[in-house]
Amino acid sequence: MAKNLTESAHDRQNILNNRYALIKAEEHLQLGGVDFQNERVFTKQQVMALFEVGDATVERYITTYGDELKNNGYTLLKGSTLKDFKIRAHGTLTNEGTKTSILGIFTFRAVLNLGMLLTESEPARIMRSRLLDIVLDVIAERSGGHTKYINQRDENYLPSSFQEENYRKQFTSALSKYVEGNHWKYARFTNLIYQSIFQENATEYKKVLNLATKDKIRETLYSEVLTLIASFESGISHELEKQSIEKGRKLTQKEAENIFISFEQHPLFTPLILDARTKMASRDLCFREALHNKLETYIRSVPESDFERFLGDKSKSLEDQLSDPETLAVFKRLKDR
Incomplete structure (x- = not known):
């Protein structure tokens, strides 16, 4: 670009x-x-x-x-x-x-x-x-020539990814138990989370980053974005279960969609969404030369600390992190919780 x-x-x-x-x-x-x-x-x-x-x-x-x-x-x-x-x-x-x-x-x-x-x-x-x-x-x-996955060089990426994966299972389980519809609902409601946080659905995001069909979006997301997605998944799972029990039946997809809308508009998430959009738009333009048109107004200069985070001596490829005993110890603690 x-x-x-x-x-x-x-x-x-x-x-x-x-x-x-x-x-x-x-x-x-x-x-x-x-x-x-x-x-x-x-x-x-x-x-x-x-x-x-x-x-x-x-x-x-x-x-x-x-x-x-x-x-x-x-x-x-x-x-x-x-x-x-x-x-x-x-x-x-x-x-x-x-x-x-x-x-x-x-x-x-x-x-x-x-x-x-x-x-x-x-x-x-x-x-x-x-x-x-x-x-x-x-x-x-x-970056080892792999800017597509430069997000993974952040030492916070693996713990955030592992945590989000756990909440993802909780989220899909709640959709299965408490919301009407076939298997297409999982992709639909996942897209609603993406649109709430960074205003793009999965197809749009992949196009911006020039990802292949087989590439997994979450493997390219920054740790802060993964953490926010996990918060959405955890909170929405709770609300789906709560409202389904109160009504004594599964929720319609429209009723479930209203829960997503209320989460996006909740004051608690406003500063977190703003931060996630700013980091995604700014870092992707800087490190990946990828412009999120829908997030263009959120672009800022990338702070010096981010260059240390993704390019510095402490940043490591995912392969190196997985061979680090300290990183493996963190995973064990997360798993034992």
Whole structure:
């Protein structure tokens, strides 16, 4: 999926929050800069030279995108900090003015941020293209090339999946005992849960993620979504049994459907549904390049913690997790409950 970094704030931030991509970018781009306080920083003059733009252009972007640039490392030096910087940068400050009392500097991250914003710079355009390639390579490398199941690299995935499977059995049992209809009702009411949580039925979801017919949806879901599905299944199972007993008969499918609607509208689930939709829409676009059109308004930039969660040193493939004694011990505890 083509990304226009000059227009999309969350696409820019997804790159800047991915420290693994930044490490690789710093290694490959070789932009120069000055070592200061354990990182590479750049003066405005150095940035102007890198992107072949004038002072007025850089100042215009600082004014227009000040908050974004500051959040990503642009800062003003003054006092003793500026004095220290001048000492360390001696010989490189050719046009900034040695007597200046305030000096703006860009961290490497802020330079990339500015490069993703500049529309009138050919070097910036080339840098954006290289950055996108680096990000794709890093995600593929660290995920083992299997972004379809990147959700499974989360250490919380297996316990959530195991827990949801238990509630799934409880849910299908309740449908069998307390709701009228043939075996098609299981798929129908499962779709109602999906639509309540992420506004897509099974067919729509598979199309977005380009899943094969044999692929199981739940194996691609994030742990938070699985936990919310389990909550729906547990609560709905309880209500189906309760209302069926009260009426002294099986519920009609319409009566059962009303229970689903009430769950979706219950204030208890509102923040949980919002969180699940935001995580699904944002992570899938970032890690899988999959756009959920019905969830587009929920897309946000993916936090740094998520890159650690799915790409970091603690993230593991499902095969590695299943061979981990600690993970197996968690499964045993869950099974014994």
